Amino acid sequence: MSSTLAVQPNQRTSSKRQVSTLPLVGPSVVVLLIWMIVPLVMTLWFSLQHLNLLNPDNNSFAGLSNYIALLSTPALWISIFNTLVLVGSVLVITIGLGTLLAVLFNEEFWGRSIARLLAIAPFFVMPTVSALIWKNMLMHPVNGLFAYITRSLGFGAIDWFAQYPMLSVILIVSWEWLPFALLILLTAIQSQDDEQVEAARMDGAKSLAIFRFITLPHLGRAIAVLAMIETIFFLTIFAEIFVTTSGGPGLATTNLAYFIYLRALFEFDVGGASAAGLLAVILANIVAIFLMRIVARNLDV
Amino acid sequence: MSTVTLRDIHKTYVDAEVIIGVDLDINDGEFVVFVGPSGCGKSTLLRMIAGLEEITSGDLLIDGERMNDVPPDKRGLAMVFQTYALYPHMTVAENMAFSLRLAGMPKAKRYERAKEVARILQLEPLLDRKPRALSGGQRQRVAIGRALVRNPKVFLFDEPLSNLDAALRVQMRIELASLHDSLQSTMIYVTHDQVEAMTLADKIVVLQGGVIEQVGSPLELYHHPRNLFVAGFIGSPKMNFLPVTVTAVNDFGTTVSLPGEASVTIPVKPGYVSIGDRATLGIRPEHLQIEPNHAELTGEVLVVERLGGETFLYVKIMGGDTLTIQTNGDNTSLVHDRVPIAIHGDLCHLFDQQGEAIPKARRHHLTLNESQEQEAHEQSYQPKLNY
Ligand SMILES: Nc1ncnc2c1ncn2[C@@H]1O[C@H](COP(=O)(O)OP(=O)(O)OP(=O)(O)O)[C@@H](O)[C@H]1O
Numbered sequence: 001m002s003s004t005l006a007v008q009p010n011q012r013t014s015s016k017r018q019v020s021t022l023p024l025v026g027p028s029v030v031v032l033l034i035w036m037i038v039p040l041v042m043t044l045w046f047s048l049q050h051l052n053l054l055n056p057d058n059n060s061f062a063g064l065s066n067y068i069a070l071l072s073t074p075a076l077w078i079s080i081f082n083t084l085v086l087v088g089s090v091l092v093i094t095i096g097l098g099t100l101l102a103v104l105f106n107e108e109f110w111g112r113s114i115a116r117l118l119a120i121a122p123f124f125v126m127p128t129v130s131a132l133i134w135k136n137m138l139m140h141p142v143n144g145l146f147a148y149i150t151r152s153l154g155f156g157a158i159d160w161f162a163q164y165p166m167l168s169v170i171l172i173v174s175w176e177w178l179p180f181a182l183l184i185l186l187t188a189i190q191s192q193d194d195e196q197v198e199a200a201r202m203d204g205a206k207s208l209a210i211f212r213f214i215t216l217p218h219l220g221r222a223i224a225v226l227a228m229i230e231t232i233f234f235l236t237i238f239a240e241i242f243v244t245t246s247g248g249p250g251l252a253t254t255n256l257a258y259f260i261y262l263r264a265l266f267e268f269d270v271g272g273a274s275a276a277g278l279l280a281v282i283l284a285n286i287v288a289i290f291l292m293r294i295v296a297r298n299l300d301v
Numbered sequence: 302m303s304t305v306t307l308r309d310i311h312k313t314y315v316d317a318e319v320i321i322g323v324d325l326d327i328n329d330g331e332f333v334v335f336v337g338p339s340g341c342g343k344s345t346l347l348r349m350i351a352g353l354e355e356i357t358s359g360d361l362l363i364d365g366e367r368m369n370d371v372p373p374d375k376r377g378l379a380m381v382f383q384t385y386a387l388y389p390h391m392t393v394a395e396n397m398a399f400s401l402r403l404a405g406m407p408k409a410k411r412y413e414r415a416k417e418v419a420r421i422l423q424l425e426p427l428l429d430r431k432p433r434a435l436s437g438g439q440r441q442r443v444a445i446g447r448a449l450v451r452n453p454k455v456f457l458f459d460e461p462l463s464n465l466d467a468a469l470r471v472q473m474r475i476e477l478a479s480l481h482d483s484l485q486s487t488m489i490y491v492t493h494d495q496v497e498a499m500t501l502a503d504k505i506v507v508l509q510g511g512v513i514e515q516v517g518s519p520l521e522l523y524h525h526p527r528n529l530f531v532a533g534f535i536g537s538p539k540m541n542f543l544p545v546t547v548t549a550v551n552d553f554g555t556t557v558s559l560p561g562e563a564s565v566t567i568p569v570k571p572g573y574v575s576i577g578d579r580a581t582l583g584i585r586p587e588h589l590q591i592e593p594n595h596a597e598l599t600g601e602v603l604v605v606e607r608l609g610g611e612t613f614l615y616v617k618i619m620g621g622d623t624l625t626i627q628t629n630g631d632n633t634s635l636v637h638d639r640v641p642i643a644i645h646g647d648l649c650h651l652f653d654q655q656g657e658a659i660p661k662a663r664r665h666h667l668t669l670n671e672s673q674e675q676e677a678h679e680q681s682y683q684p685k686l687n688y
């Protein structure tokens with residue numbers, strides 16, 4: 001590793017360098033391995049145990065029965081479905097709206113820098129805080145701003161979290177992540193070659209065609225990377241659900257992360273929760289493989 | 302038929318006026334080259350013709366129709382950009398056919414057309430490649446192909462060859478010349494490169510600071526520059542300038558005294574300067590000669606540049622001025638040698654105190670057919686002096 005850096009004719013010095021770097025790199029490698037491997041192995045171990053914290057003495061080897069029980073729980077499939085719905089819709093909303101806003105904010109207009117700042121601000125609000133703001137100040141059926149607006153227009157109030165629980169969570173998460181999408185896409189759009197756009201104009205492209213044929217392909221790479229980063233975070237959304245709907249009503253907004261939490265900390269079923277956790281890892285890997293393929297194809301312009 | 306006419310064109314950015322009243326007539330099939338120092342407004346002018354930049358005031362006519370407010374694609378122009386500006390995610394064929402696609406031409410037909418153009422430019426084997434996988438020269442050719450496909454009335458080029466290496470530049474220059482010859486369409490070309498300007502142009506437009514200094518054929522600008530700026534700008538190495546004093550004026554020419562005792566008589570028309578006036582004498586490096594027999598000047602060689610085929614001597618003469626002399630490659634002069642320099646009056650240019658050229662008594666035989674234009678200029682020039 002170090003020998004590739006140092007182009008040295010003398011074989012002995014280069015091997016000396018290798019010897020001297022290993023102890024320096026070693027500890028961090030070991031720590032990282034422990035960091036990754038130990039929890040994984042422990043989770044794997046727990047998932048093969050009957051272990052309930054309500055009755056900790058009564059633990060025994062369970063084999064695959066935790067998995068079998070889990071896979072036959074309809075709640076698991078519902079939560080996987082909810083996870084996919086949540087991830088998918090927030091991806092579509094943030095990337096779609098983010099692209100539009102990025103195109104808009106790339107144009108010259110009065111007060112652009114302030115508008116950019118404001119649009120990016122929500123990203124700096126903690127998920128719990130923003131969920132609370134949405135829950136108590138915007139979507140609350142009595143005190144919320146939305147209810148106030150719809151009432152004063154004579155439509156009555158909507159109890160968002162009761163009537164449209166998933167939509168509400170999607171809205172909140174989208175609001176939080178739109179700034180991030182905007183930030184990434186705006187920087188990408190700014191790197192676009194002006195002369196390409198001008199060439200397209202000479203070729204007869206109007207703004208819509210320029211967007212479709214020049215800007216969008218240019219953004220492809222950024223969009224792919226953005227989708228990957230966002231997916232990693234969206235698979236584990238927790239705070240927003242915990243604060244607003246607590247996974248309900250029923251299981252309407254229980255995603256996989258919340259399902260594991262329910263298993264582990266409501267039912268104190270460590271074995272079942274660990275098994276669900278490993279399922280989540282597998283799901284994340286499946287999604288990641290798909291995404292990597294898309295990204296890899298996009299990176300290869 | 303495709304002519305381009307500029308009438309009193311102005312361009313003002315928020316804080317500065319960068320084009321200050323440009324009038325220009327470009328005839329059908331003409332190859333017009335804009336030259337000028339960096340920042341003089343060449344690109345701006347070209348982009349205004351293209352429709353990429355708004356015209357602040359004045360009229361742009363193409364084929365006699367006012368085009369100020371017509372969008373770029375409706376002007377019947379095609380432009381080749383300095384950075385090629387190919388669409389990176391499209392293949393060569395798609396790049397070339399893009400305008401046709403936007404115009405709604407069916408797929409088979411537009412690829413047929415792209416192929417046809419690719420044949421002219423020898424791009425056929427590359428049709429399915431992405432621009433990334435092309436060399437600079439090939440990209441340039443695709444960019445030209447993209448312009449060709451549209452069958453434009455006028456081609457616009459903004460320094461198309463400046464990103465190529467020297468050898469490729471020469472080759473592309475020749476290809477462009479033969480392309481112009483076979484298409485016979487109007488072309489407007491911006492360049493920094495003297496050689497490109499001299500070899501390609503039917504008509505060179507010299508710009509400085511947003512105004513046209515002179516318009517004419519390459520040889521017209523070379524032999525009859527209108528003022529000090531054009532004289533210094535056209536030709537490489539740059540023309541030598543010497544401060545002189547007028548000692549005699551008659552019908553055959555004007556005699557001026559050089560630094561030292563010598564004087565030369567330059568065959569220019571009388572009536573522009575009078576005895577005792579200060580003036581500037583201009584002579585190109587290739588017109589200075591080292592001649593021991595009747596040398597007007599002598600000087601000390603400061604630097605010798607040997608290019609093989611020719612040698613440049615930088616010579617300091619009496620009075621402190623430095624002259625550049627172009628001699629043949631076999632010249633034996635060494636640094637600190639004193640060399641005798643002959644100045645032939647009929648190869649000299651004379652400029653008055655305002656820097657305006659005094660018209661030659663006889664026109665260079667290769668620029669005779671432009672004499673009417675020159676005549677017109679002299680008439681407009683005359684009243685200036687009477688103030
Ligand atoms: N968008 C703009 N806003 C303000 N000034 C501008 C703008 N674009 C160009 N200019 C100015 O206009 C002048 C002419 O620019 P232009 O690009 O036409 O020069 P050019 O002759 O093409 O130079 P070069 O040979 O370096 O390409 C320059 O002084 C430049 O600073």
Ligand SMILES: [Mg+2]
Nearest residue numbers: 343344345459
């Ligand atoms: Mg330019």
